[in-house]
Amino acid sequence: MSQPEPPDTAPPLPDILIFSVPxxxxxxxxxxxxxxxxxGLTELGYRIELATRTPAAADDNAPFPYPVTRVAGLVELARAMLRHPLVVFVGLTFYDVLLATMLRRRIVLTHHGPYSHYGEARRFTAGNIKRWMSRFYDNICVSRYLAGWLPGQPLVIHNGYRDDVFVPSCGPRPPGSFVFVGRLVTEKGVDLLLRSFARLRGMRPDVRLTVIGDGPQYAVLVALASALGCAGAVTFAGAQGPAVVATLLAQHACLVVPSIGYEPFGIVALEGLAAGCEVIVTRRGGLPEAVDGFGWVVEPAVDPLCETMLAVCAGESHRSEPGLSLFLADHQRNTVVRRYAEAIAAFVRQ
Incomplete structure (x- = not known):
């Protein structure tokens, strides 16, 4: 006589509120x-609600496979929190974490920056308080670099990239074509890139640079390109969506990430590798982790960046197989989401 199948004793998946101000x-x-x-968690079967303080655009009807609650104050946020036993924070926002604590929610903090502004010299800051506060919760950092800012031993899970969007292309890539993707702010180092590019152009007049992004420095950088005499070789493409960025990356030989400030990880570097580019990053924050030996890592200064760009023009490469394919597979979106699901389950079991 056959024995009956044992009942499914797997614990139910946690019911989660994800809170992200942006x-x-x-x-x-x-x-x-x-x-x-x-x-990703919705695809895995979790019941997810996302709460945010970012208002919807008037003409935006973007569909999401989970409810999105746009809160204006603490009362609305409290109601959303009370609907879920577990709250995952995208970044530590002080009063919101205190609110979840008062409501006796289980809290997981994910960290995406050191809570310190680039160039800040004060010793007593809100960032210091946030870093001290993190010791009382479960923590996940997006890089080993970032984990070094926080007390204890936070779990590290690298960011992933959208492998359904950023894929290699067999199309032509002009050997002297460089591209930047990001916000046009001081810490992203676009002025450093322009100065290095202008010097490179003196040796290789055929090189071209595309700057994808927008921000407060847009006009300043356009003027700088003109002052450096390289405006004719620089295209400012403005902000673009992921699909357009992926298409543009596939048309360039090399992505440059010239950050001079704190860079928690650098998803754009992964996207460049996945799109088939050579990738140059500066030795800042988590950027070296984002390329892991498959990209070029340089000091954030004109000479080393220019020399490396010249080497790329000459056909030198840091891309190597099969290691690069394994590295990218390890950072695909679904792979990273599963790591988060495993970490959350482990925190809940504690």
């Missing part, structure tokens, strides 16, 4: 992380 239609790394995490 979210669609705002554009940035944290917004993309929140969207990818919510989407």
């Amino acid at each position: 979210f669609h239609p705002s554009v940035g790394g944290m917004e993309r992380f929140a969207e990818d995490l919510a989407f």
Whole structure:
């Protein structure tokens, strides 16, 4: 006589509220992380609600496979928190974490920056308080570099990239074609890139640079390109969506990430590798982790960046197989989401 099948004793999947102050239609790394995490956990069968303080655009009807609650104050946020026993924070926002603590929610903090502004010299800051506060919760950092800012031993899970969007292309890539993708702000180092590019152009007049992004420095950088005498070889393409960025990356030989400030990880570097580019990053924050030996790592200065760009023009490469394919597979969106699901389950079991 056959024995009956044992009952399914697997614990139910946690019911989760993801709270991210920035979210669609705002554009940035944290917004993309929140969207990818919510989407991936929903695909795995979790019941997800996402709460944000970012208002919807008037003409935006973007569909999401999970409810998105746009809160204006603490009362609305408290109601959303009370609907879920577990709250995953995209970044530590002080009063919101205190609110979740008072409501006796289980809290997981994901960290996407050191809570310190580039160039800040004060010793007593809100960032210091946030870093001290993190010791009382479960923590996940997007890089080993970032984990070094926080007390204890936070779990490290690298960011992932959208492998359904950023794929290699067999199309032609002019050997002297360089591209930047990111916000046009001081810490992203676009002025450093322009100065290095202008010097490179003196040796290789055929080189070209495309700057994808927008921000407060847009006009300043356009003027700098003109002052450096390289405006005719630089295209400012403005801000673009992921699909257009992927298409443009596939048309360039090399992505440059010239950050001079704190860079928690650098998803754009992964995207460049996945799109088939050579990738040059500066030795800042988590950027070396984002290329892991498959890209070029340089000091953020004109001479080393120019020399490396010249080497790329000459056909030198740091891309190597099969290691690069394995590295990228390890950072695909679904792979990273599964790591988060495993980490959350482990925190809940504690």
